[in-house]
Amino acid sequence: xxxxxxxVSYKTGILDxxxxxxxxALISFHEGILSEGYQDINKIEVGKxxxxxxxxxxxxxxxxxxxxxACDKILSNPVIQKYKFQLEEVSx
Amino acid sequence: MKxxxxxxxxxxxxxxxxxxxxxxxxxxxxxxxxxxxGLNFFDAIILPGGFTYGxxxxxxxxxxxxxxMKEVVKFANSGGPVLGICNGFQILLEAGLLPGSLITNxxxxxxxxxxxxxxxxxxxxxxxxxxxxxxxxxxIAHYSGNYFADKxxxxxxxxxxxxxxxxCSSNGDVVPEANPNGxxxxxxxxxNEDKNxxxxxxxxxxxxxxxxxxxxxxxxxxxxLGKN
Numbered sequence: 001x002x003x004x005x006x007x008v009s010y011k012t013g014i015l016d017x018x019x020x021x022x023x024x025a026l027i028s029f030h031e032g033i034l035s036e037g038y039q040d041i042n043k044i045e046v047g048k049x050x051x052x053x054x055x056x057x058x059x060x061x062x063x064x065x066x067x068x069x070a071c072d073k074i075l076s077n078p079v080i081q082k083y084k085f086q087l088e089e090v091s092x
Numbered sequence: 093m094k095x096x097x098x099x100x101x102x103x104x105x106x107x108x109x110x111x112x113x114x115x116x117x118x119x120x121x122x123x124x125x126x127x128x129x130g131l132n133f134f135d136a137i138i139l140p141g142g143f144t145y146g147x148x149x150x151x152x153x154x155x156x157x158x159x160x161m162k163e164v165v166k167f168a169n170s171g172g173p174v175l176g177i178c179n180g181f182q183i184l185l186e187a188g189l190l191p192g193s194l195i196t197n198x199x200x201x202x203x204x205x206x207x208x209x210x211x212x213x214x215x216x217x218x219x220x221x222x223x224x225x226x227x228x229x230x231x232i233a234h235y236s237g238n239y240f241a242d243k244x245x246x247x248x249x250x251x252x253x254x255x256x257x258x259x260c261s262s263n264g265d266v267v268p269e270a271n272p273n274g275x276x277x278x279x280x281x282x283x284n285e286d287k288n289x290x291x292x293x294x295x296x297x298x299x300x301x302x303x304x305x306x307x308x309x310x311x312x313x314x315x316x317l318g319k320n
């Protein structure tokens with residue numbers, strides 16, 4: 001059975017206030033969160049992870065095509081977001 | 093007795109809480125900015141409702157690391173009373189001062205309405221002005237108020253008498269129809285083991301003046317102040 005693991009995140013340059021707030025908290029409250037090394041963190045990106053499982057009759061090619069369609073049509077907004085995915089063959 | 097109301101970026105019930113404490117129950121109260129690190133002058137701390145840090149990451153997850161929280165944890169661990177209302181409750185859970193978690197309402201809707209809650213434990217420093225099993229009317233306003241915990245935690249809460257408020261019907265029956273968000277056991281508020289930390293989803297500060305429809309929330313503040 002094929003399984004698609006999809007990550008959707010913002011394109012470079014699109015303002016992501018959530019990522020910015022988390023980054024600022026991490027850097028300014030570093031004593032409560034990290035003991036050291038906070039200055040080595042340059043950026044945080046926030047994304048969404050999806051897992052799509054296909055029925056047994058779907059081959060790799062078909063799974064890839066369906067995943068692409070799902071990403072383009074609903075899982076991401078191509079104006080502001082990018083996506084990447086990998087396909088894995090798993091046993092049920 | 094002096095109370096402190098913590099102000100985080102995104103708190104929005106801080107002024108209501110301050111108003112009720114100062115003008116209605118006539119207590120000594122001060123705001124505490126979230127970057128403060130000294131709580132020595134306070135006898136009780138309140139984390140008000142709101143949407144701290146835009147609810148980013150998880151509700152309460154960023155506020156829990158605000159500098160003041162280290163002091164709030166110390167304050168609570170030394171026995172000081174800490175009350176978390178709505179988002180304040182969510183912060184207390186993220187900070188580990190209370191067990192469990194508040195997840196998205198089961199019906200996926202933001203609920204802003206009056207509810208009835210039953211006082212299941214009237215022996216704590218927050219609830220001694222109430223009768224046992226008294227039914228209170230208070231508003232809720234939240235999207236993530238669905239209390240969830242694993243089986244052991246729920247059993248522990250029950251065994252310790254830490255479930256302090258439960259959603260109920262107007263005559264006090266704890267039934268599924270009275271549950272506005274899917275909370276396990278209709279939980280609306282819990283106490284920690286030592287009973288000096290209370291987290292609750294309903295807003296007592298919005299039910300503290302007759303003109304606003306209910307004065308049932310006053311008992312919490314009066315209990316804290318040691319009134320009868």
